[in-house]
Amino acid sequence: MQAPKVSVVMATRDRPQLLRRAVSSVLAQDYAGQIEIVLVYDGTEVDELADLELPTGRSLHAVPNDRTPGLAGARNTGILTTTGTLVALCDDDDEWKPTKLSRQVPLFEDPEVVLAATGIEIMSSGGSHVRVPPTRVGLADLLRSRITELHPSSFVLRASALLGDLGLVDEELPASYGEDYDMLLRAVQVGRIASVPDPLTIIHWDRTSYFTEKWQGIVDGLGYILDKHPQFATSRVGRSRIEGQIAFAHGALGDRPRARNWAYRAIRNDPRQPRAYLAMMVGMGVVSGEKVVATLNSRGRGL
Known part of the structure; x- marks a missing residue:
């Protein structure tokens, strides 16, 4: 069976060096299928990163956010630009370990899975912290707890679900705050959420978040x-x-x-x-x- 094409959406704003680090981690994936990277610039000048060398089976293009300003609109701009069977999200200041997609994509062999995540390794001022989500979660679990181990930088979703029953990121959410939680709550009601119980996504909390103090x-x-x-x-x-x-x-x-x-x-x-x-x-x-x-x-x- 041919590995499905994965499109990676990165919304970005004024983090050129961190963005390059994030993109490089995607290009370094050992995944056998095609990977398409879509960079969405939210209110900043578009940079195609033309100097980056793209391995075989990898493509990259950049577009401006042409929807609601902010994270939700930027992610939807990217999602609607993608051509892959699966759509992955990654924040512009986070990273993937090389085996992330090759370990994660097989979860979609279960036709009920609409969203797959991985465990995370948080890099903070206090050091490294590993957080591993449960392999399966239900609505009751997500109502009781945000389950922060399910981080959006680890999300891979079925493109057909995003354009169908699940729907796009909610652009009505004020300040786009909690858009990932809203997505989880909706996803678990139209299918299954599965996870790889290993920390394959690196989350950086050793820098300023755009939500800090907002x-x-x-x-x-x-x-x-x-x-x-x-x-x-x-x-x-x-x-x-x-x-x-x-x-x-x-x-x-x-x-x-x-x-x-x-x-x-x-x-x-x-x-x-x-x-x-x-x-x-x-x-x-x-x-x-x-x-x-x-x-x-x-x-x-x-x-």
């Missing part, structure tokens, strides 16, 4: 996800988790009343929700939101 986007994005997915009513723990994150972001914004209100909501659903108590501490100025997030990231954890 607290209002977090508030709006997570609120949108709660409204969009009424299934959270069936998971008090999962709803509390998101309410705690919203409370924390309000606290970081200095909005103590809203932080307290959302923290109380979170505690009512799950009295053990730690984000709610952190939110109140941040809102009172006991500790800064940036300090909390930096400490968590250094340990390979997110909020």
